[in-house]
Amino acid sequence: MSRTVVLMRHAKSSWKEEGLEDIDRPLNKRGLRTAPLMGEWLRAQEVEIEKCLCSTARRTMQTFECVQIGYDQQIAVDYAEKLYASSPREIVRHLQKLDNEIQTVLLIAHNPGLETLVEMWSGHARAFPTAAIAIFTFDSITDWIEITVECTPVEEQFQIPSQLQ
16 A cells, blocks of 8 residues: 655745744735645646645645645645644654555645655755645555655655646
C-alpha cells in the first residue's frame, strides 16, 4: 500500500494591517483567488485526500477553506500549532502520527520548512512559492511511522498557481 503526501504552502497573504502578529495575517485578494484554483487542480488530478494537517496560522486555515471550495469535497482537518515555523523533521513527525487507514494526506504549512522538505524528497532545489503544491507518493511505506526526511518517493508532481491562470 502506497502513501501520498500533498505538501502545500499557504496562499499569498496580506502585509497591509500594521501591528498584526505574523501568525494572524490573512490571505490577500490574490491568495483568495489562487487557493480555490489549486483545489480544483487537485480534484482534476483525482487526488483522493482523506485528511488535512494544517498550521494554525490564519493564512493557512483560510488556504484550507479555499482549497476545499475548489476541491468540492469535505476533507477532515486537524489543526496543529506546531506546523507554524516547523522544520522538515517536525513536519514529518506530524505525518508519522497519522492513522494507518489514511493513504493520502494534505499538509498546509509554511516556508522555509516546506521548501526544504520538498528539496529533500525530490533531490533538487526548487522555489516553493505561495499556494504551490508538491505531491509525493511513497511505495515503500506501509505504516506512517516509517516516513522520514530521507525517504525517496516513487512519483512526484509539482504545481504552482501561475501555471494555472
